[in-house]
Amino acid sequence: MIGKPENARYDVAVVGLGYVGIPLALGFAEAGCRVLGSDADEGRLLELQQGHSPLAHLPSSRIKACLASGHLDFNADHDRLSEAAAVIICVPTPLRRHHDPDLSHILDAGAQVAPHLRRGMLVSLESSTYPGTTREELLAVLEKGSGLRAGVDFALVFSPEREDPGNHQSVLGDMPKVIGGLTPACLERGEELYGRVIKHLVPVKDCDTAEAVKLTENIFRFINIALVNELKRIYSSMGIDIWEVIDAAKTKPFGFMPFYPGPGVGGHCIPIDPYYLTWKAKEYHYDTRFIELAGQINRSMPYYAVNHLLEALNSAGRALHGARVLVLGLAYKPGVSDDRGSPSYDIMDLLAAKGADVEYYDPHVPRIAPGRNHWSGRHSIPWSDHELKTFDAAVVCTPHRGVKYDELADHVPLIVDTCHVVPRNRTAKIVDA
Numbered sequence: 001m002i003g004k005p006e007n008a009r010y011d012v013a014v015v016g017l018g019y020v021g022i023p024l025a026l027g028f029a030e031a032g033c034r035v036l037g038s039d040a041d042e043g044r045l046l047e048l049q050q051g052h053s054p055l056a057h058l059p060s061s062r063i064k065a066c067l068a069s070g071h072l073d074f075n076a077d078h079d080r081l082s083e084a085a086a087v088i089i090c091v092p093t094p095l096r097r098h099h100d101p102d103l104s105h106i107l108d109a110g111a112q113v114a115p116h117l118r119r120g121m122l123v124s125l126e127s128s129t130y131p132g133t134t135r136e137e138l139l140a141v142l143e144k145g146s147g148l149r150a151g152v153d154f155a156l157v158f159s160p161e162r163e164d165p166g167n168h169q170s171v172l173g174d175m176p177k178v179i180g181g182l183t184p185a186c187l188e189r190g191e192e193l194y195g196r197v198i199k200h201l202v203p204v205k206d207c208d209t210a211e212a213v214k215l216t217e218n219i220f221r222f223i224n225i226a227l228v229n230e231l232k233r234i235y236s237s238m239g240i241d242i243w244e245v246i247d248a249a250k251t252k253p254f255g256f257m258p259f260y261p262g263p264g265v266g267g268h269c270i271p272i273d274p275y276y277l278t279w280k281a282k283e284y285h286y287d288t289r290f291i292e293l294a295g296q297i298n299r300s301m302p303y304y305a306v307n308h309l310l311e312a313l314n315s316a317g318r319a320l321h322g323a324r325v326l327v328l329g330l331a332y333k334p335g336v337s338d339d340r341g342s343p344s345y346d347i348m349d350l351l352a353a354k355g356a357d358v359e360y361y362d363p364h365v366p367r368i369a370p371g372r373n374h375w376s377g378r379h380s381i382p383w384s385d386h387e388l389k390t391f392d393a394a395v396v397c398t399p400h401r402g403v404k405y406d407e408l409a410d411h412v413p414l415i416v417d418t419c420h421v422v423p424r425n426r427t428a429k430i431v432d433a
C-alpha cells in the first residue's frame with residue numbers, strides 16, 4: 001500500500017470540469033468528500049463558483065448545494081492541487097486533423113499536477129485514450145515534473161468514465177466502474193478512493209487493460225451503428241422497414257442487442273475514440289479494418305439523407321437550390337444540448353453547398369456556441385405554425401422527445417426522417433433515410 005498523504009485538505013481534486021468532471025466532482029462532494037475542482041477555462045470556473053451549471057441536463061441546484069455544504073471548492077490556483085490526497089484528470093481527448101490522437105490536454109494537465117505531487121498522492125486518468133497512455137505518456141510527465149516515482153512514491157491508475165448524458169436513470173454510484181493500476185498497490189489506492197462513491201468496482205490487470213476496455217465499449221457501438229446504417233440502406237432498397245425489423249429482432253431474448261440507424265454518429269466519444277486504437281495499432285503493424293469500414297459507412301450517412309431529399313424534391317419538380325430547409329435537431333443524441341461532432345452540421349453544410357436556405361430547430365441548442373464552427377451564432381427558429389409553413393422541407397436528425405412532430409408533418413410538405421419519429425398519417429410526404 002502506498003500511504004496516503006497526511007492532513008490533506010481535499011480528499012480529491014478533479015482537473016477538467018466538463019461533461020465528465022462536473023458530475024464526478026458532485027458525486028464525491030455529495031458522498032461527503034472534500035472536493036477541489038480545477039479547469040483551464042477561467043470563465044467556466046467563474047460560472048461554477050457562482051453555482052451555475054454549464055450542462056443543460058445537470059441542475060444548478062446540485063452545485064449550489066455542494067458549495068453551500070462546504071464540500072466543494074472551485075479554484076484556478078494550481079498550488080491547491082498539493083493539498084489534495086488524489087487528483088482525477090478528466091480533460092478532452094480529441095483527434096487532430098488527420099485523425100491521429102491529440103494528447104495535449106492530458107499532457108498539459110499532467111504537467112500542471114506534477115510540481116504539486118506529494119508522496120502518497122493518487123493520480124487517476126479518466127479521459128478515453130489508447131492503451132499505454134497512462135503507463136507511457138502520463139507517467140513520464142508526472143515523474144519528470146515531480147522527481148517522484150510512480151508506483152513507489154505516488155499511485156497511478158486509469159479508470160474510464162461511463163457518463164451517459166441525457167439518461168436520467170444513469171446514476172454515478174450505480175454505474176459499475178472499471179479500474180486498472182500501474183501496480184497492485186496503485187490499484188488498491190484507486191479502489192479505496194472510488195469505493196467511496198461507486199458501488200461496484202471492476203478491477204482489471206493494469207492501466208493498459210482498463211484503457212482497452214473503454215475503447216472496446218465505444219468501438220462496439222461505432223461498428224454496430226455502422227452495421228444498422230448499412231442494413232437500413234439495403235433493406236430500404238428492398239422495400240423492407242429497418243425499424244420494424246429491429247423491433248421484431250429485439251424480441252429474441254439472447255444473442256441480439258438493438259442498435260438504431262440515424263444520420264451518422266456524433267458526440268465527443270463514439271466518432272473519435274475508435275481512431276485512438278487505429279493509430280496505436282499501427283505501432284504493432286495492424287490495420288483496424290473494421291473501424292475504418294464502420295467510419296466510412298457512418299460518415300456517408302449525411303450524404304445519404306441529403307440525396308434522399310434531393311431526389312424527393314426532384315420528383316416533385318423542385319430543386320434543392322433555393323429551397324428553404326429546416327434541420328431538426330443539432331444535438332448528437334436526444335435529450336442533450338451537446339452538439340459536438342454532430343452529423344447535423346454535415347447535413348447543414350451539404351444542404352448549404354447545394355444552395356439551400358438552411359435553418360435549424362433544437363429546443364436544447366437555442367444558439368450555436370461561439371467557436372463551434374462556421375454556423376456559430378445562429379439561433380434555433382421559434383416553433384410556430386406560421387414559422388413552419390415557411391419551409392419547403394425538413395430533415396429530422398435528432399429524435400428529441402417533446403417535439404411536436406405531428407405539427408411538423410402538418411405544416412412542412414416534405415420531411416426526410418432519419419430517426420423514424422414523424423407520424424405517417426399527416427399531410428406531409430415522409431421519406432425514410
Ligand SMILES: NC(=O)c1ccc[n+]([C@@H]2O[C@H](COP(=O)([O-])OP(=O)(O)OC[C@H]3O[C@@H](n4cnc5c(N)ncnc54)[C@H](O)[C@@H]3O)[C@@H](O)[C@H]2O)c1
Nearest residue numbers: 016017018019020039040041091093105108109127128161
Ligand atoms: N462526454 C461524455 O459523455 C464522455 C463519456 C465518457 C468519457 N468521456 C471522455 O472524458 C474526457 C473528457 O470529456 P468531456 O466530455 O468531459 O470534455 P469537456 O470538453 O466537456 O470538458 C473538459 C474540460 O477540461 C478542461 N481542460 C482542458 N484542458 C485542461 C487542462 N490542461 N487543465 C485543466 N482543465 C482542462 C476544459 O476547459 C473543459 O472544461 C474525454 O476523454 C472524453 O472522451 C466523455
